[in-house]
Amino acid sequence: MTVIESDVRLAERLATEAGEILLALQKSSGLTGKDLGKAGDEQANAYLMRKLRAARPDDAILSEEEKDNGERCSVRRAWIVDPLDGTREYGEGRTDWAVHVALAIDGVATVGAVALPALGLTLTSGSPKPLEPAGDPLRMLVSRTRPAREAVAVAETMGATLVPMGSAGAKAMAVVRGQADIYLHTGGQYEWDNCAPIAVAQAAGLHVSRVDGSPLVYNCADPYLPDLLICRMELAAQVLELVKALPPA
CATH class of the missing domain: 3.30.540.10 (Fructose-1,6-Bisphosphatase, subunit A, domain 1)
Known part of the structure; x- marks a missing residue:
């Protein structure tokens, strides 16, 4: 081993x-x-x-x-x-x-x-599961209490259904398990909120990044992470472009 x-x-x-x-x-x-x-x-x-x-x-x-x-x-x-x-x-x-x-x-x-x-x-991360086919329509995970403006806007443009859910880990694993297609979060998190979910999602063959496409970096002096994207690989470029095109809040 x-x-x-x-x-x-x-x-x-x-x-x-x-x-x-x-x-x-x-x-x-x-x-x-x-x-x-x-x-x-x-x-x-x-x-x-x-x-x-x-x-x-x-x-x-x-x-x-x-x-x-x-x-x-x-x-x-x-x-x-x-x-x-x-x-x-x-x-x-x-x-x-x-x-x-x-x-x-x-x-x-x-x-x-x-x-x-x-x-x-x-x-x-050691036992990735085969990805299920994408939903039709696509499914976008959002917070139960504070749906992010960016996620709602991207979902509308892509014709995706909003799926409210609780914890960050539950949302990320919903994508891994084929219950959703996109988890776009812009409301701020900390490293402990997403490090394990990112490792599992990445091993499962999903796209993982910040919403500007840059990598997520961990064990930083400031553990705050403003945003993330977990989604099916074939959707990543479109989601990143749509976020980039959004007007400032």
Whole structure:
């Protein structure tokens, strides 16, 4: 087994087990809403930090739920995790939430595992699935609460149907799973929101980039990432051109 294969297996196991912790908390805690989401974030993060530090003591870690240490930027290998992506959806008892475990090497999303615990699925960069045929009409994923202006405009031009969904991981995996064709996001995210989804989507043969076509770079001093595009390869050039042609907000 290569080092990367071992990393993929570790990411898959940890994302899956963190998801099991979150499901058990949903069933047994008696908590709901924001209180459940906060408890879930804390428990899943504690588990992932403990396991990653034990398994990969020489690697850096960037987690949404941990105080950031800029020293990680000098380390080639950085684990980037979101213990609970879609806290609102989790607290509401929906299925569109996820656990992200990723490894960036030299700034590249190299290993990724995205668990969809409520669906009993964990998708990884090590086991890409064949892409399903494109939808007819095309399907554009948007936020449940804040559909991005750019996504709505591009969908209208392409004749795509809008598909509202919760977490970033759930949206990205919907494209991987053939439930949608385009995930265009311009509302701002952080590295932990999309590093694992990008690694999985890229391994599945999808186009991944910023909305100007440039690559997504990880383990940066500022972990903010303003935008991204995940879509079928044959749609990428058209989507990028349409975004470029949009008037300023």
